[in-house]
Amino acid sequence: MRAVLLAQAAATLFMTGIIWFVQVVHYPLMARVDRSGFQAYETDHARLTTYLVVIPMIVELLLSFYLAIRFPNALSLTGASLVGVIWCSTFLLQVPQHDILREGFQPFAHARLVNSNWIRTIAWSLRALLVLYSLH
Secondary structure, three states: OHHHHHHHHHHHHHHHHHHHHHHHHHHHHHHHOOHHHHHHHHHHHHHHHHHHHHHHHHHHHHHHHHHHHHOOOHHHHHHHHHHHHHHHHHHHHHHHHHHHHOOOOOHHHHHHHHHHHHHHHHHHHHHHHHHHHHHO
16 A cells, blocks of 8 residues: 555656646746747647656556545545546646647647646645645
8 A cells, every 4th residue: 555655646746846847937938939940849848748747647547546446535535536637627728728839839829828737736736735645
């Protein structure tokens, strides 16, 4: 059980660090990328970011739902719910904005990406608190 909690904590804490970097540094700086190179930049951003986050996100997803099913309590159910919020936000809000931006920089899509990403930033931050508490 300790290994499951440690693996979940590692995935969640990793993603919490990534999302804060993305929210505060990476996404805002997208507006400064030269428009002539933006399509290539956005395509590479999406591809390279996927390589970095796909495994930790899947680990977090599987372990959070395992814990919610195996030990259904307020902590595990809240944690799994937050993962659900993160995945829904990712695929319903952020991915569509990246799809628009892949065609070229659009200020509205960029603003929507930055603003909607606060959902994931807050959800992962809350998950970080939960997993740290669970290790305590």
